[in-house]
Amino acid sequence: MAERELIHSGVVRTTHWLVAISFVGLLVSGIAILIAHPRFYWGETGTYSTPAWLDLGLNPVYDNTGWGRALHFLSAWVFASSGLVYITAGFVSRHFLSDLFPSKTELRSGAIANVLLLRPLRRGDAAASWRYNVVQKLSYLIVVFALCPAMIWTGLAMSPALSAQYPFLAAVFGGHQSARTVHFIVADLLVLFLVVHLTMLVLVGFGTHVRAMITGYRRSSEGGI
């Protein structure tokens, strides 16, 4: 029996932390940009003098967009390139196929309910925390293949240069302001994911799981080997 087992590859670990750091950068700078105009619209245009679809009711703060935008785009470059490496490696190494795509049995509603009712956790099954359960697999897949690409897409759609060259970027949402609104909604979903991700980590053992994502290994004493 092995003393320890490699569970996170070097690519997964590196890109995980690059994405984590750049996500913090994107979130902080995203808020800095958002509070300069905390109102949302659908369509092409929207200003203080047009009705908003969603008004956050905050007093606008204008003087944080300089560093905010610089940090946002620098972080976005790190985020997007790490994501691209992660996704490419995930397919090439068959990591997605063997670890993330759920099986037919897992997709049965009973199996999903089992996870949602936190039964494995309540059984105190340490080994279970090292296997991705079906809800976890599905949320990772949604984050990786739907939410993150949607963030990058809507972000690029707001660019006046790129939307001139590639008009479909904003057109599929119905215009510049729609892209901005979707960018905000998907950002909220990603923050929700982060909250659940961190909560689950605390519930199953923050230290051991974070250590495994840094070193790549888990010890036999941590269960499941």
Next chain:
Amino acid sequence: MKRIARRAFLRAGLSTIAGVAGIGGAIYTARHRGLVPPDHSGLFGIGETLTYGAQRLLVSRQTLAREFDRSHISTVAEVNGYPPENDQYLRLVANNFDDWRLTVDGLVARPTSFSLAELQRLPSRSQITLHVCEEGWSFIAEWTGVPLSLLLDLVGASPAARYVVFLPYDDWWGSLDMVDALHDQTLLAYGMNGRDLPTEHGAPLRLRVARQLGYVSIKYLSRITVTDSLAPFGRGLGSAAPEIGYSWYAGI
């Protein structure tokens, strides 16, 4: 064991050399092809350079921003900032800009100064485009003016020109590279929504750059200078924007 260590050492050495050479080559090529913005220094400069370089490679010179129908024109056009309050500008306003002139100089064969009427007699272009503020709001308006490329032809801009610098009656000056300066939709606008350009929108003449954010479209123009270097202007960062933390290039 020894052989493996030597092989690993060789491999690490070779990939380091390849990496350094690759980055060096990329920087050289980027400089050579004009893909490095004037505000490229510092940590944020990395992001500025990647964004500017990537957009210059991904967006063709000629592509036009979408032009809308008259029915799409927004009823209210939001404004940021206030008109200049210096005596020089206030005197021009009081005189309905009759004494106003635009100086065009620098790397040009025929330095010229134009009155508003002279500019209005030149061939004009009108376009209904989206104006996006970096804060997040946007509106659609019709802009009428002289294509900058036409004016640059008229004064005989030198082939050595790399930037066009825009100096206004206030402190918010700026510059464009030749890609945006020669773009068909880059206008020196004197009209908005079928009327004279309103004071708060930059009267008597403002720049309109369709493929960048609003703050690049300098208002209250006084002088345009064609140059091959941005170093002599302000702190050498290309515009007033980077001096207070904003990007020189605002294509996103």
